[in-house]
Structure formats: C-alpha cells, structure tokens
Amino acid sequence: MADVKDILGMGRSGPAQEKEDKAPAPKEKKEKMKRPEGMSREAFALLGGSHPIISSQLASTFSKKNDMLKKPKPSTKGLITYQYRPFKNQARTDGLELFHWLKCSKGANGVIREPDDSEYPYAKYNKKVQLYKYNNEEYDSLIRPESGNWTREETDYLYDLCEQFDLRWHVIYDRYEWPGRPSAGGGPPVPPPVRSLEDLKERYYGVARKLLVSRQGREAAVANNLIVKSPFNKQVEQDRKRALAALLARTPQQVSEEHAVLAEARAIEEKRKAEANAARRAAAAAAATTATATTTTAAAAAAPPPRTTSPSQPGRPAAPPGVPAAAPAVAAPMGAAPMGPGAAAAVAPRALSPAPTMMMTDLRHPADYESAPPPGMPSLFDAEVKPFKPKPGVYLRGAHTQAMAAQQAAAMTGGSRAFKAVEATLTELQCPAALYGPRVMTRSTSGAWLALRSEVISLHETRRNLANRLNADDRAVRRPEKRRRP
Template identity: 35%
Template structure:
C-alpha cells in the first residue's frame, strides 16, 4: 500500500504542500587570533580561547598617609606587685617633648645645669594583683581581745598567713594547713629538763573558719565600733560573730547524706511526704468540721 492509497481512504488531496525549509544556523565570524594555529583555534569550539594579555597591568597604588613613622624607644619598668626591685625593659612609643629653652648664663659665667631623672613606669598588669584584706593585730591587741586557750598566738599568726596566701579559699587553706608548734628552747641540762613539747592538734575546716571569723569580727569592732558601722558592715560583723562550727558540720553531713541517697530511698521519701500532706489536709478538714459543730 502506497501513500496515495492512504490518501484515497482518508479523502485527502493527492497534491502535498511543499516541505518547510530548515532553519539555517547563524554562525558568527570567529575572531582571528594571531599567534595560534588553526587546529588549536578549532579546539575551542564556539567559545574562543582566552589569551593572557602581553601588557602587564598592576593594581592602583593605595592612598598612604604622608605622616612620618612612629618612633619607639626601650624604656625600663617595674612591677609594684613584686617584693623585689627587679627592673625590666619593653618597647614604648616615644612621646615627642617640645624642646626646652636653653638656660641663660648668670653673672658668674656659669650655666645652670638641669638634671633629668628618668622615670620608671609601673607594669600595666600590677592592677590585677588583688589581695584579700586579712585582719592585722599587735601583741597588745592580741592579749586584750584575741586571747584563746585553744589557740596560741603563733598558730593564729600561721592561720592568718595561710589565709592570705590562698585568698581565703578554705578548701585550699585546710589542705595546706600544716602547723608545727615550736619546741622549747634547749638548755644545758637537757636531761634534767621537764619542759613539755606542745601537743599537735588536728584542726578541721570548721575550726579554722571559727577562729578566723572570731578574730576578724573582734578586730572589726576594734577599728570601728558597732554603733558607727554602716548597714553592710554591721551585717558582715553579725554574720562572722554568729558562726557556729557545730551547726556547719551538721549541715555538711546532712548535704552528704542527701547526695548519697539511692533511688529507692528517694522514692520512699517522696511517698512519705505525700502521705504527710494527706494527713495534714485530713486534720485541717476535721478541725473545720468540729468548728461547725
């Protein structure tokens, strides 16, 4: 069956129209790059090959201030936080000092000489050397206000120095507290001597706190009486005076027991608290009913 038979069956005209012409591709003229062979240019396809320009191009020069460079000098400095007078040197920007007028000569023909003393700067990190205020006392104040049968003056001084060294961080103070009582002075008749060596006492953390707060509160009232204290100072004085080492030890023991509870003990305690609330609510309800009667 030919195409004419198909056209007869479909009642189509025998004469077919002309086919549409194909669109022709419009190609732009390729740039003729000098210095390249034809085969190399054809490798680029429609995209032309980029070539680095032969003339170098540099960035524009930035605008720089025409001020002269800063001058630096090596200057000595000390650190006021140190006990020794160690002097170090560091670089500092030089400060331009206007020139002074030359001294005029006197009648005797001698010129006045000006002595320039070089000032030593303090270190910028000396301000971070913050120390706690530890109460200070002398022998008379200790005998009048701070004397205690359980503490000697030497051990009290050792406690204050240890608290100053560790910035009142009491766990560290108690850990590093190793006071050794001074033995009695040796004599010629050492064999016949009946002097007793002071007994070494073990101090707990609460004992150290109690002694320190007692000394601090008493010396605070010595330097400023209670009636002249401000509200903040009076509250601090009352807090230190009312420190109870026994109550502090019980509080820590209760906290340790609460932290070491098991899950079963915790659930049992919660159930007991719920039952206690029920009993209290029931007793309140019974009291209200009795009032109505």
C-alpha cells in the same frame, strides 16, 4: 498612480524608487566611553565594548586607593616607635625586673619620649582580700583572754596562710602544717592540736569580729558588716556538712521512697486547703443568707401599708392566701363632703404582693470568685461578669476591669445621669473600694467588684420599672374620672 499604490500598500516602481530603496540607512553614532581617572590605558583597553563599567564606582574605588597611598599626616606627638625597655611590676614585692617592648614617640629633634603612664598596666588586676590584722596591744587586751589553746605564734601562722591564699579555706586547710611549740624543760616538742577546717575559720572570723567592734567603739556602727551581721557558727557548719553527706549517700531506693512521701504529703496539703476553702465559702454563703433575710424582714416591717394595683391591669400576681383584701373604699373624714362613685375608686389604697425572701440561688452572680481559675478558664471577666477570652497580647487586669465597669455604666438605661444614682448607692456602702475599685485587682476582687456594680444597676433598673408601672396605673385610674365630669 503612485497615490493609488500607496493606498493599496504596494511598492512604487521606477528608477527613482529603486534608488531610494537602495540608499543605505544612516549609521548610529556609538558613544565613546571615557577612561576614568586613575586607570591605566592598557587596563581600560582590555575592557572593550562588551564589558561596560560604571565610572562612579571606579572613581570611588580609585579615590579610596589614592587616599590609602597618601602619606599619613605627621602626629603632633612625633613618630611612633617601639623600644625594648625594662619594667617592674608594682604588684610584686621581690623587685623582679623584666623587659618588654614599649610604645614611644620620637620627636623631630630625635628625642625618644616614653608615655607618661609608665606603670605596668596589669598591676591593677592584683586584687587582695582585706585582712583584719592586729598589733601587740590589741592581741594582749582583746584576743589573748579568749584564745583557748591557740597561741600567738599559731595565730600568726594562720594569718600568713590567709594572706597568701586569699582566704581560700580549702587550700589553707590543705597547707596548714603547724609544727607545734617546744616544751619548757627542753624535752620533746609539744604535739600540735588537730585543727579542722571549722576550727581555722572560727579562729580567724572570731578575731576579725573583735577587731572590728573594738576599732569602731560599738557594735551598732559595724552592724551591716557581714562578719558582724552573720557571725561564723562552728556547730551549725558541722551539722550542715553532716546533713549534706547523708543526703549524698542516699541509695536510689531511698530517693524514690522520699519522693513518694513528699508527693503524698503534697496531696494531703492540697486536700486540706480545698476543704478549708469550701468551709469558708459555705460560711460566707450562710452569713449572706442570714443578712439578706434580716434586711428583708426589717424593710417589710418599716414599709408603708401595701397598695393594690388596678384589677383591670393583667399580669399582676394575685394576693397570697391568708392576706386580707383591701377595702374597696375608705370612709370619708368627719365633716367632709360626700364623694362620687368615681372618687371612691381614685382614693382606694393599693397593695403590692409581698416580695418573697431572697435566697442565694436568686442572685445573678456567685458570692465568691476564685483567684486561681480552673485549667482552660480565662482569668479576665467581661461586663456581664462572665469569663472573657481576650485576643492574644498583654493585658492589665486593673485597666481591663475599669473598662468593663465603664461598659456597665454606658449600657444602663438613662446614661450617665441615671448612673449617678448608682454611685450614690455605692457611696452609701461607706467603702471606697465599692466605688473606685479594689486596691489590688486580683481575679477574685475584680469579679466581686463587677458583680456588685451589676447587682446595684439591676436594683435601680427594677426600681425604675416599678415606678413607671405604678405611674401607669395611676394614670389609668384617673382617666375614667376625668371623663365622667359634666
């Protein structure tokens, strides 16, 4: 009966089952968290069971705290201490002595040692300009003969100001107050001459240039020095300042008028450039047309007698009017055996229709390309020498042009073996750029190079088609002759 109740999903009845139902479920044992090292018992008790912690993080935290609390290792130099010591600035010449706190080291025996480098650290920022000073001998032999109204005392005064204010000429000119020199007879002093800023600069740089050249013996030894390479020109400096003052004194109306004149001049210049480019392209086209016509005439004169194809082949152009038709048969040479009717057709000469003179409009590509494309026009070309718009990115025109040339060679009928004939034709041009590409891959040169290769490839394709067509005509003429043989 119990098995049937189990199958039907019904509970069992009876005292034994009631005891089993009333038996309490076993309690799950809770894992007791261990107190991490370095944490007090009171702080760990505050966490309770509802705030779990990660022991690894606590351990790292307390280990860092313990490391910080450890006593620092004693230094080999001793205990660091700061002492209030006097110091002197080596950049000063007045011997001023001041005090500051200096970092020192105290040894185990109590001796305090100062750092080895006791020089004032900020003295290295006291930069001075290089002044070319003279002595009595140099002044008497080099400077005095060309001094003009400059005296030795005034020149020394100028050099003192240059050294004091580090060749800051506007400050020197503002502080320049030479009182003049007393008169020889005890009268009132001679008033000093009026010196401008350009006069002061001319005097100093003139003296410095003479000293440089005389100390080196020749001017070529100090030719790269700025004072010798670009000597000071008083007149140019004054003209520059006057021009700058006139430029800054312009009214808004004058500024607008000058802008209008500059815009008109720019438009005239661009128009002249466009006309010059158009004339150059027209001259190049005319020269190319003349050269093509001359080449065609010379080739026609040196070509063998024309041949006619089989009249049974459709699609061949008829002979132009005025051109005599070829004889159907050629007389046999003297002493030769008579030929049959089929042999006469086999040896009959064939003439091709004369090719018309090639015009510039018959070319597949233009004769010239512009280096500056119009707005919106891509700057690169594809294998068919058409504007190529690449994907966003950086492209090298030389590498892209070489890749397009490789595509042209791969697309040719016959593959690399047939392209050797194209290379031979390009070599016959006696121009390395025709085979390997121009040295500078501008838009104009890369387009012209790809166009040249395309034209030569088309020429070889046309020659191959013509040869295949003539071979087919020969086979069609000889086939009836073989059938008539007994």
